[in-house]
Amino acid sequence: MQDEYDVAIVGGRCAGASLAIRLARAGLRVCVLDRARFPSDVPSTHGIQPAGATILRELGCFDTLAARTDPIVRGTVVVDDARIEFDRGDELLGAPMLNVRRGVLDAVLLDAARAAGAEVRTRTVVTGLRHERGRVAGVVTPDGPVPARLVVGADGAGSTVARLVGAGEYCRTPAERVFLWGYFEDTDHPPGHVWLGRIGDHGYLASPTDGGAFLAVVAASRRRRAEVLSDRPGAFAEGLRSWPELEAVVAGGRRTGPLHTVPDRDGFFRRSAGPGWVLVGDAGHVKDPTPGQGIADALRQTTALAPAVVAGLADGDDDADLDAGLRRWWTWRDRDAWAMYWFARDLGAAGPVPLLTREVMRRVAADPRRCRTLLRVLNHDVPPGDLLTAPLALGALGGALLHRPGERRRLLREARAAVVDEVRHLRPPRAA
Numbered sequence: 001m002q003d004e005y006d007v008a009i010v011g012g013r014c015a016g017a018s019l020a021i022r023l024a025r026a027g028l029r030v031c032v033l034d035r036a037r038f039p040s041d042v043p044s045t046h047g048i049q050p051a052g053a054t055i056l057r058e059l060g061c062f063d064t065l066a067a068r069t070d071p072i073v074r075g076t077v078v079v080d081d082a083r084i085e086f087d088r089g090d091e092l093l094g095a096p097m098l099n100v101r102r103g104v105l106d107a108v109l110l111d112a113a114r115a116a117g118a119e120v121r122t123r124t125v126v127t128g129l130r131h132e133r134g135r136v137a138g139v140v141t142p143d144g145p146v147p148a149r150l151v152v153g154a155d156g157a158g159s160t161v162a163r164l165v166g167a168g169e170y171c172r173t174p175a176e177r178v179f180l181w182g183y184f185e186d187t188d189h190p191p192g193h194v195w196l197g198r199i200g201d202h203g204y205l206a207s208p209t210d211g212g213a214f215l216a217v218v219a220a221s222r223r224r225r226a227e228v229l230s231d232r233p234g235a236f237a238e239g240l241r242s243w244p245e246l247e248a249v250v251a252g253g254r255r256t257g258p259l260h261t262v263p264d265r266d267g268f269f270r271r272s273a274g275p276g277w278v279l280v281g282d283a284g285h286v287k288d289p290t291p292g293q294g295i296a297d298a299l300r301q302t303t304a305l306a307p308a309v310v311a312g313l314a315d316g317d318d319d320a321d322l323d324a325g326l327r328r329w330w331t332w333r334d335r336d337a338w339a340m341y342w343f344a345r346d347l348g349a350a351g352p353v354p355l356l357t358r359e360v361m362r363r364v365a366a367d368p369r370r371c372r373t374l375l376r377v378l379n380h381d382v383p384p385g386d387l388l389t390a391p392l393a394l395g396a397l398g399g400a401l402l403h404r405p406g407e408r409r410r411l412l413r414e415a416r417a418a419v420v421d422e423v424r425h426l427r428p429p430r431a432a
């Protein structure tokens with residue numbers, strides 16, 4: 001007789017493991033299946049926003065992770081000549097940022113899922129779905145079927161569950177940057193400091209990470225992809241030259257291991273709930289990685305999904321409640337992610353910083369209240385519209401037109417494009 005679970009979760013990293021912790025603690029019978037061996041890395045950088053650190057604290061994993069790395073409480077944000085320094089970010093945002101490699105983070109989460117009572121099957125690939133009465137009713141693996149009342153696809157951007165249920169995509173946006181990153185030893189970096197930047201044609205993220213290492217990321221425009229891939233060290237060094245202060249930190253250390261990159265990862269939303277299934281984390285929605293919110297958002301999504309699953313499964317055999325709860329969660333996910341999706345796309349856009357954005361960022365940098373709002377936007381506490389208000393945009397446009405009379409046409413073009421974009425993306429399409 002096969003074990004029957006309440007929930008089978010495909011994928012055991014930040015989305016799958018965090019959901020498993022919550023569901024198992026609520027008393028559900030949970031099976032997590034992941035084809036990977038743990039601990040192991042994923043091709044991704046790993047700055048966890050304070051909002052994510054707060055959830056890790058709720059899950060009881062924060063202290064273990066904070067003991068492995070230097071929590072980040074101060075930083076430098078640079079957008080061309082606009083510069084913002086912040087300190088005690090943990091006081092403003094309720095927690096420090098954490099930067100731990102996924103080999104560490106995901107293993108800690110999976111251990112907590114096991115301790116909560118979930119069964120964890122690593123090195124187990126899900127190849128198919130079970131169906132009963134027109135509903136998904138478990139998964140199929142090479143070792144046999146795993147029956148479950150609900151299947152959660154937490155299996156990343158290339159989700160097998162999404163493919164098997166035929167979950168359609170909407171609002172796809174192309175990746176515009178190539179991320180290149182490396183780890184350095186013996187750098188003389190200030191403790192607990194993060195660098196975020198966009199200078200010329202490059203984006204940057206750098207901070208201490210676990211094991212005393214220093215992570216530095218350079219993101220070049222996608223049109224230079226072939227050039228970047230043919231000479232990673234050359235492209236990385238060239239990127240760092242545009243930010244001499246960061247270059248100096250890295251130059252004082254020694255790179256360990258290769259420079260990493262990933263294939264293009266487009267942004268998208270997917271239909272994320274149906275009879276007996278739901279998609280969470282990257283399986284259901286991917287945005288440009290520039291604001292570094294994927295992990296914190298996966299944790300945020302599972303925090304909201306867990307009560308819907310517990311309530312839906314509480315009622316014996318009535319699947320209608322479960323399905324309705326999952327659809328409501330999907331609608332919430334789209335609303336929650338919508339403005340941030342377009343903000344992330346703009347942050348990660350290829351090419352040099354638009355003139356209007358430069359002027360906006362100068363004004364933000366000059367105003368401590370706006371600086372705090374920027375940090376809260378990056379933490380997904382408040383929507384980007386709280387920072388990019390009409391008075392700020394109009395003031396920036398007026399100032400730029402006055403000081404750059406030779407650039408009037410370009411500025412007006414940028415302003416017009418921003419307004420059209422704003423109107424087009426006022427609200428998400430209706431989910432269910």
Ligand SMILES: Cc1cc2nc3c(=O)[nH]c(=O)nc-3n(C[C@H](O)[C@H](O)[C@H](O)COP(=O)(O)OP(=O)(O)OC[C@H]3O[C@@H](n4cnc5c(N)ncnc54)[C@H](O)[C@@H]3O)c2cc1C
Nearest residue numbers: 011014015034035044045046047126155156281282294295
């Ligand atoms: C270049 C880059 C940089 C990034 N930088 C950051 C950053 O600094 N900060 C941040 O917060 N986010 C960042 N992100 C985003 C972040 O990596 C993702 O949002 C996050 O990994 C999503 O987690 P997940 O648990 O949904 O999926 P994943 O981490 O992709 O995990 C999916 C799991 O599912 C398993 N799986 C897949 N298919 C199957 C199957 N058929 N059977 C069994 N198991 C399966 C996989 O083995 C994997 O373990 C970055 C992304 C990229 C591409």
